Amino acid sequence: MWSIGELAEHAGVTVKTVRFYSDRGLLPEAARSAGGHRRYGPEALDRLRMIRSLRTLDLPVPDVGRVLDSEDALEDAIAGQLRELGSQLAALRWREAALQLLQDCTPEERAERLLLVGAMTTPPDTAPMARFWRYWLPARLPARLVSAILERAVPEPLTDPEPAHVLAFARMHALVTGSCEGNGRPRSEAHRPDGDYRPAVLYEGLIEAFALASPDLQAGRPPSEGDALDAFVDAHARACGARDTPAFRHRLGIMLAAEPRIDRYWQLKAELSSPSSEPTPGAAHDWLHAALDAQLACRVAA
Template sequence: MSTSNEVLWSIGELAERAGVTVKTVRFYSDRGLLPEASRSGGGHRRYGPEALERLRLIRSLRALDLPLPEVRRVLEDEGAAGRVLEDAVAGRLRELGSELRVLRWREASLRLVRECPPAELADRLRLIGAVSVPPSTAPLARFWRAWLPPRMPARATAAFLEVAVPQLPDEPAPAQVLAFARLHAMTTAPCPGGRQPQPEVHRVAGAHGAGTLYTGLAEAYELAGRRPRGTPHLGEALDAYVAAYASAYRSRDTREFRRLLATRLAAGPRLDQYWDLMAVVLTPPGARPEPTPGSTDARLRAALERDNAGAA
């Protein structure tokens, strides 16, 4: 109840002092966010100074783009208002980050279309139109799961997917958008015969043997990554590379096996296009391309061929 000497304002007076419309005051009042001090004899709303402070706080929270449920939580939980506000702001920041990422991908896509030669426009529109926004790498993961041997250990599969599926940039350049669109098209296209061609070693090694193979290859790639690019002889990395395949083929690292391995690798299915596109997706314009498992594997295969040639 108000007292006779308490300052009370009509809804219009409160709106004027707060710099908002009467409609805004009524909106928050109807939703229980703005307390009334009393009602006049004619049933008109009357507000005290606390309503003005509450209205100013509501406007500040809404200026941060917090939704009404979050505003209500902050207003109603006075004892934990700081924590509630911190959680609400953190959640909104996450949402804004996702929204900004979508806008940046759309901006880069529009720039890609604007800069496109007329002869390539239809193809680029088709590629871009097939990619969701925000883009998803799930089709790439499905592509690799179909390529890997069935029933390969989950840990080995997860480790492979971590390096084979690129982390998409938050602020892509048009070239990165185009490369990812081509990756998406490549990995969602129907495979001849219903299944992707796979290396012979998958059949020979089986599911668990393939897990051991990829674990050994990951070690070889890591060792190769420590050597400067352009290094012709990769030594320990090449030994680890050959050892991984020797284990899969249930063989030993001999000179004969190295020659046989080079022949098998040369004849096996290649996914060079995937790795080339992945390198573009990962690399900002003007920067040196980041090594990928594909480019590192190519270095090791070249080192194997040089090693065989030197021993001939």
């Protein structure tokens, strides 16, 4: 049997360290001396070395206890540490990119950018973007449809951002958390829930139309007639309880007014996407709107 001092000497640690782990139940004593002093067997040395190895990996003391009691707990503890380390590294990369953004800009830009960057967390929190869309979207949309829209609309923070990504995210954060003029829901007439308007029909149809337009957008083709435009117009017509007629297309061209706040959001979302990413719904909407305008112009000219 070893005394607490002898165990500390064999392990190359202080008596205080041995007492700390003993008091927390990680290092059970084998016996007590006649004077009430702790005594440890040789197996305590191996256990103490294991404790120190786990603590070197920054495992919290409760996790160390679980690993010592069950070998299966080690895998979960390692996975948890890797997740935490990944979050810390992501935060450091975002902080580095933010500092580079401030370092590389002109003195005139620095004050504004400092306020923008300082208003968001690193890595950025996407909850404000999700709240923005939940507020802007019609209240009667099914939950599955809202989830599908949020999946396309809310950007995921990049793991290795560039300074330009930090600026785009900061501007998006400022956009969605800033005050909204008017009624707070700046929609064009085509998206307002008036009368017999059925928002679920519209947004489901728009998802289909955007998917049909995506190949043309990715190929860089100019806006034109086709299945994508027909699906786009049909979605608006069915949502309003109308039919797709030349008269309706003319009226729809007037109804599709610009929505500056939403347009700006999609511009920033595109800046956060890789060049190979699928076009944003905003880009698809603009392409289809331009295709409708071109068709209407041709009919007037004819």
